[in-house]
Amino acid sequence: MNQANTVSVFRVLGNPIAHSKSPEIHRSFASATGKHIEYIAQQVDDINFEAVVADFFAHGGKGLNITVPFKQRAHDMAIHVRPAARRAGAANTLWQEQGQLVADNTDGIGLLRDIRQNLNGILQGSRILVLGAGGAVRGILQPLLEQQPQQLVLANRTHQKSQKLAQDFSELGPVSACEVNRLKAPFDWIINATAASLTGDFLDLPSGLINYKTRCYDMMYGDKAMNFRRWALTQGASTVNDGMGMLVEQAAAAFYLWHNIYPDTAKVLMDLQLQFGCSSKHLN
Numbered sequence: 168m169n170q171a172n173t174v175s176v177f178r179v180l181g182n183p184i185a186h187s188k189s190p191e192i193h194r195s196f197a198s199a200t201g202k203h204i205e206y207i208a209q210q211v212d213d214i215n216f217e218a219v220v221a222d223f224f225a226h227g228g229k230g231l232n233i234t235v236p237f238k239q240r241a242h243d244m245a246i247h248v249r250p251a252a253r254r255a256g257a258a259n260t261l262w263q264e265q266g267q268l269v270a271d272n273t274d275g276i277g278l279l280r281d282i283r284q285n286l287n288g289i290l291q292g293s294r295i296l297v298l299g300a301g302g303a304v305r306g307i308l309q310p311l312l313e314q315q316p317q318q319l320v321l322a323n324r325t326h327q328k329s330q331k332l333a334q335d336f337s338e339l340g341p342v343s344a345c346e347v348n349r350l351k352a353p354f355d356w357i358i359n360a361t362a363a364s365l366t367g368d369f370l371d372l373p374s375g376l377i378n379y380k381t382r383c384y385d386m387m388y389g390d391k392a393m394n395f396r397r398w399a400l401t402q403g404a405s406t407v408n409d410g411m412g413m414l415v416e417q418a419a420a421a422f423y424l425w426h427n428i429y430p431d432t433a434k435v436l437m438d439l440q441l442q443f444g445c446s447s448k449h450l451n
């Protein structure tokens with residue numbers, strides 16, 4: 168626990184990092200909960216990651232958020248790996264307990280909280296299509312399957328990767344892989360976890376995957392979610408949301424791990440949505 172007037176030091180490490188909203192989010196949480204923190208985004212060179220982490224904690228740093236491309240290395244460094252991070256093989260939150268590095272992954276809980284609490288979504292009994300098979304998908308599969316969907320289908324540009332993921336998670340629920348061009352029948356949820364939008368691309372998906380009830384969600388936010396959003400809207404989706412809420416919710420879960428207080432996310436999310444224009448589009 169922090170002393171009332173001591174400033175605790177936090178960082179988010181990644182490369183690139185200039186775009187990160189984490190400092191703004193964590194500072195807002197801190198001011199709302201009366202915590203005195205310093206939280207800065209720091210770009211780290213590939214070769215230096217482990218040294219930067221070790222140096223940060225050696226100098227009294229309290230907690231780190233880790234983003235692309237270092238989440239796996241953060242997981243590998245930790246002495247104590249919490250179950251969500253172990254399952255994902257990746258960590259986005261680090262801190263120390265009794266001088267030993269602890270790692271957790273709050274991405275999955277962030278997605279779930281956004282879908283269930285902010286968007287009033289129901290995943291239980293639903294048919295879910297997840298696009299992608301990278302680290303981002305690995306981080307969300309367990310929490311999604313815990314919601315007991317009727318079916319969770321993975322589709323990815325490289326089919327073998329989604330097959331491998333489906334195998335790895337098969338004991339947790341009804342997860343299967345399907346080649347992109349063989350996908351059919353409408354889904355209740357379509358979650359885009361590919362990095363395609365970063366290059367202005369999008370998967371060439373068959374039509375018929377969306378009906379008037381389908382809810383679409385891109386784990387990217389802002390302009391990066393544009394191609395998926397355009398596709399979902401053209402196909403007649405019920406709602407399309409970007410990952411801004413997930414970003415805020417994963418930060419709240421990390422804040423809780425560090426400070427033992429769960430911050431209220433509604434105001435922070437609204438402020439960010441105002442900054443970015445409207446991040447969610449409800450069509451009916």
Ligand code: ATR
Pocket residue numbers: 235298299300301302303304323324325328360361362363366368369370
């Ligand atoms: P992350 O850890 O953020 O998930 P990643 O492991 O590099 O990042 O995974 C990126 C995902 O986006 C992969 O599923 C990738 O597909 P491949 O497995 O075929 O590489 C997908 N992806 C990236 N660029 C894409 C594009 N232009 N079109 C379709 N899928 C793409």
